[in-house]
Amino acid sequence: MDMLNALVAILNFVVIPAASYGAQLALGALGVTLIYGILRFSNFAHGDTMAFGAALVILITWGLQAIGIGLGPLPTALLALPFGIALTAVFILGTDRVVYRFYRSKRSAPIILVMASVGVMFIMNGLTRLIIGVDEIRFDDGARFLVSVQQFRAWTGLSEGLSLRVSQALTLVVTALACWALFRFLNRSRAGKAMRAYSDNEDLALLSGIDPERVVRLTWLIATALAVTAGTLYGLDKSFKVFNYFQILLPIFAAAIVGGLGNPLGAVAGGFIVAFSEVAVTYPWRKIATYLGFEPQGLLQLLSTEYKFAVSFVILIVVLLFRPTGLFRGKSV
Amino acid sequence: MSNTRQAEAVSPWRAPVLFLILAALFLAEGSFRNALFSGSWNTALAILNMGLISAVMALGVNMQWGYAGLFNAGVVGFLALGGLAPVLVSTAPVQGAWAAGGPRLILALLVGLGTLVLAAQVWRRISGAWRVPALVAVLVAGFVAYRWLFDPAVMAIEANNSARAGNIGGLGWPVLLSWPVGALFAAAAAWGVGKVALGLRSDYLAIATLGIGEIIVAVMRNEEWLSRGVKNVSGIPRPVPYELDLQGNADFVARAAEWGMSPAVASGVWVKLLYAGLFGAVLLALILLAELALKSPWGRMMRAIRDNETAAEAMGKDVTRRHLQIFVIGSAVIGLAGAMMVTLDGLLSPNSFNPLRYTFLIWVMVIVGGSGNNWGAALGAILVWFLWIKAEVWGPELMRLVTGPLPAGALRDHLLGSAPHMRFIALGLVLLLVLRFAPRGLVPEK
Amino acid sequence: MAEPYLSATDMRGGYGKADILNGCTLTVERGQIAVIVGPNGAGKSTAMKAVFGMLALREGKVALAGEDITRLTPQERVRKGMGFVPQTHNIFPTMTVEENLEMGAFIREDDYRDTMAQVYELFPAVADKRRQNAGELSGGQRQQVAVGRALMTRPSLLMLDEPTAGVSPIVMDELFDRIIEVARTGISILMVEQNARQALEIADIGYVLVQGANRYTDSGQALLADPEVRRTFLGG
Structure with missing residues (x-):
């Protein structure tokens, strides 16, 4: 019985939160890694793209709620998401047009593009603050729980409870769908293959008649769609706060580098690796140890939650030290 | 970067003229009282002091970026680490x-x-x-x-x-001693990060420094035994007299009366002038050292590496090692600035270390001023800092002007309330515009 | 006499201020193999890049099948029937062999399965590895993939920049055999080679370039027989 309780506790406090957080990171890291693979720079504005998109989604959600449209048990934000993606994509394609394209045509050093992305980050950050403010916003409506602690206890008779929130389940489902669609696109479609070809060997892709500007536009579109989805899911799961999206940049970069920059499959794996490490290291294991018959003195928490970003950082450093191309061999350039 | 360095001749008067304009701005801030300026010498000098410290930070960033093309996205961390030094060295045990x-x-x-x-x-x-x-x-x-x-x-x-x-607690040693210690703290952290992230792709350093920046600030915020966390450490000793002591000093009060100032104003101005002298001396000394270094064989090698890494490597230069050197030195300068800033504030407030303000604003200062040019970086720092502070006043004024015709209501309130966020947009725009249209900055590299 | 299929005449130009090509002329007839040889720094690869439009010419003219293409971009020249195999970085390493060939056919709107079958027929060794990533193949097989990719547009002129650089002599012989086979199907070949002797043996016409200008032009056999050429360029 205690063994079962321990298992349920691990599921409830570690596996489920880490899986949904990992899925959010994976979506973010996919965008970073795609942009890196095609445009060859680390996009510092990615976190604020997530925030900007999520803010638009929230505004649209409020609008839909005001006119009484909803999705029943599912959050209304899901309905607002496509509109949020479309608006953000327009903005991002605009930034490509007025900012990045110039440096691309000049073949500037990657670090100049990174710098330009910092400028874009500032503007997007300011715009987000302007349209929605800096306060914490909760926008998850509909049903809260798919499985609540009480239900679970009643069903199983275990003392330890387990809950699965709708936002968590939704995150996992949406991420799985997005990844499936993305990999199908990259591996099966002509445009997707052209993207991979461009990422592999830019000059040869040009010789083969692939239009670089089309590939770049497509990349921004996909990365934006993934970013806005990730931002919305993250906001639904936790809450929306502008500054959190700046901070999530580090775990996202760590995930992309762990998986190998430029490697989409690696980005997904990296997202889950970072999330599971972060949750495992900051979770107090005392409860589980007690179930297993130990009587620990302290909380058995390796690191306090405030330091969760240190976990990403340590993972990042370890990968840079031992395998700079990432676990799944990205670009080493 | 290489493609922005075909230098066209820049008038030798450009820098002096720009510095004069800057001086005029400060004089206006001190003397005129209107919608634009405060007319308070205390305010003007307060802005100047923080501007001088920002110039030291910009100098450090300029060494890393302008001399070596290294992107340090964790300036705030090195700054905070430097700021820890006055607490550990100079506060009373x-x-x-x-x-x-x-x-x-x-x-x-x-x-x-x-x-x-x-x-x-x-x-x-x-x-x-x-x-x-x-x-x-x-x-x-x-x-x-x-x-x-x-x-x-x-x-x-x-x-x-x-x-x-x-x-x-601290050791109770003189606060000026803590400044080099702050530089040492930052240098040590920079050595660790640089050892790992340098020699790989250029973006990796940016990402690694972004991480170390966040972590250092998180440590300061949470390790109460070290920095008291959100409770702040106050009462950090000063290298200059306290205003209250001056006001109690009969000689000083008499002299203030001669200048036609109230003791309160005069004491504030006097203290700030002393600080300005101190910071100005540090800044000038650093610029002098940096210029000397840049003209030495070491500096020439540094620039050769920056302009063509591959060629420098082929000539047998250990590029990674040089990069580590300059990264550590630049971070030390940032750490020094952190110690100076905490000394000026008399307060270590870990919650105030915001990356947008202390990393990316410094970057804008360097890019605007002229990356690769120490005088340019210093000028950019003081100018951008002045505008950043004034934007706090000018932004809402402008908003009020623009929204004047609007009826009082939620929209107008929202716009008025959001004026401060405009600063971020303006900052981003300035960065992008300078990067694109004047990549060599106000005072380009010689 | 009718104009040759490819005629690049009196090309002058370079990357910076100094010209690398100083009046270089290259012509290839239909189904011919033309080989450019010469000492290091003679401008062999530059000449080929100029023909392909990767270098802006200051003077001179490039015509393909009688049409002036001097001002066209490389991509436009591909559409006109040129195929180019760069010396290095000539495959998509993380894509499968089959995907490499598909990318070669990117500009084609019609059904290219026949062409792909022909390429596999020409290079049976890589046909067996069509689902493998091209980056995992051996050096010789990679070159075959690279040539196969360029053949996917069904070019009328195939240009190869040192196709045998860094491969073993056996692989080199096999690659040359394949190139002869390609030429027999009516495709003109223009090739830069470091292994001058072997390349001239299969050449219908050979160009010896020195300092960006033609020094000797003759059939491959004639050049091999010329004592002057042998002494100065072929090492006796």
Whole structure:
């Protein structure tokens, strides 16, 4: 019985939160890694793209709620998401047009593009603050729980409870769908293959008649769609706060580098690796140890939650030290 | 970067004229009282002092970016680390803190450091199947030992007079001494990060420094034994007299009356002038040293490496090593600025270290001023800082002007309330515009 | 006499201020193999890049099948029937062999399965590895993939920049055999080679370039027989 309780506790406090957080990171890291693979720079504005998109989604959600449209048990934000993606994509394609394209045509050093992305980050950050403010916003409506602690206890008779929130389940489902669609696109479609070809060997892709500007536009579109989805899911799961999206940049970069920059499959794996490490290291294991018959003195928490970003950082450093191309061999350039 | 360096001739008067304009702005701030300026010398000098410190920060960033093309996205961390120095070196010792857990704490930190060194040795010396298990064993054992020593020590220190202290306290040494110590702190952290992230792709350093920046700030915010966290450390000693003492000094009051100032205003101005002299001296000394270094063979090599890494490498220059040098030196300068800033404030407030303000604003200063040119970086820093502060006043004024015709209501309130956020947009725009249309900045590199 | 299929005449130009090509002329007839040889720094690869439009010419003219293409971009020249195999970085390493060939056919709107079958027929060794990533193949097989990719547009002129650089002599012989086979199907070949002797043996026409200008032009056999050429360029 205690063994079962321990298992349920691990599921409830570690596996489920880490899986949904990992899925959010994976979506973010996919965008970073795609942009890196095609445009060859680390996009510092990615976190604020997530925030900007999520803010638009929230505004649209409020609008839909005001006119009484909803999705029943599912959050209304899901309905607002496509509109949020479309608006953000327009903005991002605009930034490509007025900012990045110039440096691309000049073949500037990657670090100049990174710098330009910092400028874009500032503007997007300011715009987000302007349209929605800096306060914490909760926008998850509909049903809260798919499985609540009480239900679970009643069903199983275990003392330890387990809950699965709708936002968590939704995150996992949406991420799985997005990844499936993305990999199908990259591996099966002509445009997707052209993207991979461009990422592999830019000059040869040009010789083969692939239009670089089309590939770049497509990349921004996909990365934006993934970013806005990730931002919305993250906001639904936790809450929306502008500054959190700046901070999530580090775990996202760590995930992309762990998986190998430029490697989409690696980005997904990296997202889950970072999330599971972060949750495992900051979770107090005392409860589980007690179930297993130990009587620990302290909380058995390796690191306090405030330091969760240190976990990403340590993972990042370890990968840079031992395998700079990432676990799944990205670009080493 | 290479393509922005075909230098067209720049008038030699450009820098002096720009500095004159800057001086005029400060004079206007001090003398005119209207919608644009405050007319208060105290305000003008306060802006100037922080501007001078920003110039020192910009100098550090300029060394890394302008001399070597290194993108440090964690300036805030090195700054905060430097700011820790005045607390640890110069604040008065806390009664009982050392006795409560000082030695144990030091031991814990030594064990932690030793574990890392040992782990590195294990990795280097042992090969084969035992390598990874041995490494893990060392790390786990070290971590357990560290926590066993660390936790009780921290609890004891934090319990010691927790309302007013609760931290380990300082050594009570003169505060000026803490400035080089702050530089050392930052340099040590930079060495660690640089050792790992330099020599790889250029973006990796940016991402790694972004991480270390966040972590250092998180440590300052949470380790109450060290920095009192959100409770702040106040009462950091000053290198200059206190205003209240001056106001109590009959000589000073008499002299203030001669100048036609009230003792309160005069004491504030006098203290700020002393600070300005101190910071100005540091800034000038640093610029002098930096210029001398840049003209030396070392500086020429540095620029050669920046302009063509591949060629420099082919000529047998150890590019990574040089980059590490300049990264450490630049971070030390940033750390120094951190110590100066905390000294000026008389307060260490870990919550105030915001990356947008202390990393990316400094970057804008350097890019606007002229990356690669020390005078340009200093000019850019003071100018951007002045505008950043004034934008706080000018932004809402402008908004009020623009929204004047709008009826009073939610929209107008929202727009008025959001004026401060405009600063970020303006900052981003300035960065992008300068990067695109004047990549060499206001005062380009010679 | 009718104009040759490819005629690049009196090309002058370079990357910076100094010209690398100083009046270089290259012509290839239909189904011919033309080989450019010469000492290091003679401008061999530059000449080929100029023909392909990767270098802006200051003077001179490039015509393909009688049409002036001097001002066209490389991509436009591909559409006109040129195929180019760069010396290095000539495959998509993380894509499968089959995907490499598909990318070669990117500009084709019609059904290219026949062409792909022909390429596999020409290079049976890589046909067996069509689902493998091209980056995992051996050096010789990679070159075959690279040539196969360029053949996917069904070019009328195939240009190869040192196709045998860094491969073993056996692989080199096999690659030359394949190139002869390609030429027999009516495709003109223009090739830069470091292994001058072997390349001239299969050449219908050979160009010896020195300092960006033609020094000797003759059939491959004639050049091999010329004692002057042998002494100065072929090492006796």
